[in-house]
Amino acid sequence: MGNVLRQMTQGVSSHLVKSRGWTPIRTGSRELMELYSSSPWLRAIVNKIGKAVAETDWRLYVAKNSNGQAIYDSQIQRASFKTRQEIIKEKVDLNQVVEIIDHPLLDLIHDGNDILSGNNVFQVTQHHMDLVGEGYWLIERDGMGVPISLWPLPPDWVKRLPTKKNPFYTINFVDSSHVEIPITEMITFRDPDPANPYGRGTGIARSLGDELEIDEYASKHAKAFFYNRARPDIIIYGDNINSDDAKRLEEKWLEKHQGFWNSFKPLFFSRKIEVKELTQSMEDLQMVPMRKFERDTFINVFGIPPEKLGVVSDSKRSTITAADFFWAKDIIRPRVELMREGIQRGLVPQFDTRLILDYITPVIQDEEMEQKVMNIAPFAFKIDDFRDRANVERLGGDVGNSLVIPLNSELRPVKEQDESPPTPEEESLQELLPNLERDVLADLEERLPLIGEEVIKKIESQKD
Structure with missing residues (x-):
């Protein structure tokens, strides 16, 4: 069955390629x-x-x-x-x-x-x-x-x-x-x-x-249009003009007035001639x-x-x-x-x-978006990165490759979550943590009112 299908598809492809040529x-x-x-x-x-x-x-x-x-x-x-x-x-x-x-x-x-x-x-x-x-x-x-x-x-x-x-x-x-x-x-x-x-x-x-x-x-x-002196097509006609007169008039008109260099030249006739412009x-x-x-x-x-x-x-x-x-x-x-x-x-x-x-x-790249990112997290970019944005010369060296980190910030590497099973000590500690957290909160609830009273007494004694 596979050989039959292969022969059929090969036959189709050969026809496609043959017609292509x-x-x-x-x-x-x-x-x-x-x-x-x-x-x-x-x-x-x-x-x-x-x-x-x-x-x-x-x-x-x-x-x-x-x-x-x-x-x-x-x-x-x-x-x-x-x-x-x-x-x-x-x-x-x-x-x-x-x-x-x-x-x-x-x-x-x-x-x-x-x-x-x-x-x-x-x-x-x-x-x-x-x-x-x-x-x-x-x-x-x-x-x-x-x-x-x-x-x-x-x-x-x-x-x-x-x-x-x-x-x-x-x-x-x-x-x-x-x-x-x-x-x-x-x-x-x-x-x-x-x-x-x-x-x-x-x-x-x-x-x-x-x-x-x-x-x-x-x-x-x-x-x-502009080659013909920006003039529209015209019809020239007159009384008692036969075909020979019309032919001579056409030749004379074209000879004296066709083209840019023949612009504005007058043309005189010895009989009544009318010109009809086909406005366009x-x-x-x-x-x-x-x-x-x-x-x-x-x-x-x-x-x-x-x-x-x-x-x-x-x-x-x-x-x-x-x-x-x-x-x-x-x-x-x-x-x-x-x-x-x-x-x-x-x-x-x-x-x-x-x-x-x-x-x-x-x-x-979207420069506006890049600038917004640099404004939000300037500590993530080197000094030379900012100088590149300002189109000024890079400092290079340790200074140019330095990051400006705020004093109250700390860099910590992101640790991947450990997928290994917890040790027995870690399991027992995890069991104790909820109870320890509950005891600490209860102790704080008892101590906070007493601490507040002592603070108030000290403030009043200082006033006296």
Whole structure:
């Protein structure tokens, strides 16, 4: 039964992968990437996201056992962002995870290739992801087979995806050359399409196709409007004008008055001519509100706080401050995490499967909350911690690492509860404690009135 089910599932998976290979790039993908250079708001949003992702500070770690030997730790490699960073922080303190400062993988991520720096590689890859939903890296190797360069490829260059029977990417370069690249030489990133998750990806910008065209046409209309000296379309007519006269009049009018440099020049006629203006203005077309609406649509679809793009008409100081937090938490970190997953799965094993790739979180901590904590418990922070908050030079040494403890406070280590069973002496003492407490309270009740009377007598004698 198990073999039958296995054969059935293998047959289904082979059909899925086979159909995947023949899926062409979506129509309009090249145009979306070209719009990055001509659409102002698309450029502003995608470029800002790409640059922020490219600024990621990558870190490399390795787990070690009790003997100090490097080991494979799947828990850390597969953990979510928050869990992974908590585990790494805890195990670094216990010397069970060690950070690697110098490694060829870090050099590769930083250097990129001979033309694009590592920063450029990550930036353009993120552009491809946001625009088209796919990102591809071609790996260049040295004579020993070690990766030495990463070359990002535009998604529309990838004409065919690999399958089990044909594990090659079909790449068409700009010079029309046709190359088959093994699946082992490519690193892929994809935002899957729910309609066909096994095929090509889909980018956020694709959902804005109509909005992009509307904004582009509105911009071109405004350009044409001002190119014609900000004059509306007109109809010129008169009595006894035949078709030949109308043709000559049109040529003369266009020759003498079309374009900015021919503005304000008079035109004289020897007969009665009338001009009818077809009144049309930006206000009539609601051009400005329409373009603002399209701008807001772009911002909302990408989920970007408007303040990050300089749109502060409805903002307050609190929303401007919070914009950085939501920008890093909801926009940048998920994209960086997707990149990390692709690199950990596809590139890291080519150096050492035991390596753990991580990064410094782009999320800015809540400074106001941190300050409140420091105000409540200042004795829990070092002097240099306060100097860091004030943005002044650290003192260092014993002074900078000192804690300011109030005179009436005492530091006591928190002892874990002893789970061992109590000794016979401890059991007998616990039995005596309730009786002892009762006797002490009864004795105090008897003595307190007498003590009070003696105190009153002493006070009265001092008055006399």
